[in-house]
Structures are given as structure tokens and as C-alpha cells.
Amino acid sequence: MSVATGFTPLASALGGALIGLAAVLLMALHGRILGATGILSGLMRGGDGADWRLRAALVAGMIAAPVAIAALTGWHPDITIPVGRGAIVIGGLIVGIGVSFGGGCTSGHGVCGNARLSRRSMIATLCFMATAFVTVYVTRHLIGA
Amino acid sequence: MRLLTALLIGLVFGSGIAVSGMIDPAKVLNFFDIAGQWDPSLAFVMAGALAVAIPGYRIVLARRAPAYAPRFQLPETRRIDPALVGGSALFGIGWGIAGFCPGAALPALGTGIPDVVLFVAALLAGILAARGLKRLPRLSPTPPSA
Numbered sequence: 001m002s003v004a005t006g007f008t009p010l011a012s013a014l015g016g017a018l019i020g021l022a023a024v025l026l027m028a029l030h031g032r033i034l035g036a037t038g039i040l041s042g043l044m045r046g047g048d049g050a051d052w053r054l055r056a057a058l059v060a061g062m063i064a065a066p067v068a069i070a071a072l073t074g075w076h077p078d079i080t081i082p083v084g085r086g087a088i089v090i091g092g093l094i095v096g097i098g099v100s101f102g103g104g105c106t107s108g109h110g111v112c113g114n115a116r117l118s119r120r121s122m123i124a125t126l127c128f129m130a131t132a133f134v135t136v137y138v139t140r141h142l143i144g145a
Numbered sequence: 146m147r148l149l150t151a152l153l154i155g156l157v158f159g160s161g162i163a164v165s166g167m168i169d170p171a172k173v174l175n176f177f178d179i180a181g182q183w184d185p186s187l188a189f190v191m192a193g194a195l196a197v198a199i200p201g202y203r204i205v206l207a208r209r210a211p212a213y214a215p216r217f218q219l220p221e222t223r224r225i226d227p228a229l230v231g232g233s234a235l236f237g238i239g240w241g242i243a244g245f246c247p248g249a250a251l252p253a254l255g256t257g258i259p260d261v262v263l264f265v266a267a268l269l270a271g272i273l274a275a276r277g278l279k280r281l282p283r284l285s286p287t288p289p290s291a
Contacts, residue, residue, distance in 0.1 A: 014164055015160075016189060016192060017196065019161035019167075023197075029211055030147075035248075040251075054147070058151045058155040061153060063155075066252055078166075079168055092263070096274065099272070102234075106249070111195065123230065132238070134241070
């Protein structure tokens with residue numbers, strides 16, 4: 001199933017700038033890469049107290065964001081999930097395994113790594129973008145057509 | 146103060162994910178669907194993020210140390226290995242199947258939508274499974290740098 005979505009260059013660029021700003025602030029204040037994979041992975045590992053609390057605070061802020069936006073402005077972002085529960089579970093498992101071996105995801109490699117001009121991150125980004133394009137082509141036009 | 150700044154940074158990041166449209170799997174999957182209902186918006190998310198982060202990092206990393214930590218913690222490995230390429234390729238497949246990446250799913254969790262909870266549970270299970278797989282002697286690990 002596919003759902004039409006509107007082209008939103010301004011909102012998307014503005015949102016992207018906020019993501020970039022968050023990455024720069026985390027580096028400036030705490031000296032860390034803002035990567036969801038690394039943060040979650042460290043959170044699940046437990047470890048030293050102060051480090052764990054920092055990760056927990058970051059994740060709490062992320063989760064609170066849509067709630068805070070709704071409270072302040074009344075705006076709720078559109079979230080439409082155009083795939084079934086099976087795809088959610090299988091996709092989630094594959095994403096978890098993939099980002100663990102790849103050492104990062106869209107935020108860690110895609111934003112932070114590329115912003116540092118890291119060759120590893122550029123290659124990682126090319127790999128995950130390429131397979132995502134191919135996967136959507138296969139699921140929507142070959143299997144799901 | 147240290148934790149409060151982290152909370153606020155999480156809020157800024159999550160707001161960016163929400164405002165940009167990355168939070169919406171329909172939009173993410175349409176970005177990857179060039180042959181169908183293509184929505185190029187996500188290219189603008191990446192462009193907006195890099196337009197801030199490239200100069201921002203350059204300024205910040207020229208300093209001696211971050212404000213609340215003794216030093217910058219940057220990934221040291223430079224190896225292009227099968228784990229990086231294969232893991233990233235696998236991630237893209239999962240992203241294309243579900244429409245969520247980890248950084249988009251966490252803010253989406255705040256909406257309480259059951260499918261998002263399910264995705265995050267599966268994501269965490271996948272991270273744990275990878276941790277088990279990495280203990281197998283033939284799979285060389287890449288430390289989660291980012």
C-alpha cells in the first residue's frame with residue numbers, strides 16, 4: 001500500500017537544520033556524536049552511571065518532542081504507516097542488526113559522520129540509501145504491484 | 146544542568162524529526178519510491194542538517210574540549226570492512242521494509258502509536274541479536290561509533 005505525501009521542501013529543510021543544530025550542540029557541550037544507534041546501544045549496555053543518564057536524557061527529550069510540540073502549538077505531525085505489522089517487526093529486527101554491524105544509522109553516519117567528512121560514513125550512507133531504494137522498488141513494484 | 150542540556154538537545158532533535166517529515170514512514174517510503182509516488186522532501190532534510198552540521202562541527206571541533214566533558218569522543222576506526230558495508234546495506238533493507246530508522250522511531254514513540262512501539266521493540270531485539278552474533282568468532286565486530 002502506498003499513500004501520497006505532499007512535497008515539503010521548506011519544512012523538511014527547517015527540520016533538517018534542527019537535526020543538524022542538535023548534533024552540533026551535543027558535540028559542543030558533551031563532545032559526542034548524535035547517533036541514535038550509538039545512544040540506544042549504550043543505553044542497553046548499562047555501564048557507568050553518568051554516561052547512562054546522559055543517554056537516557058537524550059532519548060527522553062527525543063520521545064517528549066512530539067508531546068511538547070503538541071502542547072505548545074497544537075500541531076501533530078502526520079504519521080501514516082503504510083506497511084503491515086509483519087513488515088514493522090521484520091524491518092525493525094533487520095534495522096537493529098544492520099545498524100549494529102554498520103556502526104551507525106541515518107543520524108550517526110548520515111548526518112554526523114558525513115558532516116565530519118568521514119569516509120566510513122559516506123560509504124555507509126551510500127550503502128543504506130542504495131539498498132533502501134532497491135528494497136522499496138522490490139516491495140512496491142515487483143512483489144506488491 | 147548537564148542532564149538538562151541533554152534533554153533539550155533531545156527535544157531539538159525530536160522536533161527536527163517531526164517538522165522535517167522524517168517521523169512519517171509514508172513520507173520516508175515515498176522518498177525511496179522513485180518509480181511510484183516520489184516525494185523528494187527527505188533530500189532537503191539531509192541538506193538542511195548538513196548545511197548546519199558541517200560548519201557547526203568545524204567551529205566546535207576547532208576548540209580544545211567540549212563544555213561538559215574533558216574531550217571530544219570521535220570514532221577512531223577508519224577501516225572500510227565487510228561489517229560496515231554489509232551492516233549498512235542490511236540497515237537500508239530494513240528501512241525500506243518498515244519505513245522507520247532508529248532516529249525517527251524514537252521521537253515517533255512519543256505519539257504512543259502501537260506500531261511504533263512494536264518497531265522499537267523489534268529494533269532493540271535486533272541490536273541484542275547482533276550483540277550475540279558478534280560473539281561468534283567468524284564475525285568481526287565494528288564498535289558502534291555513531
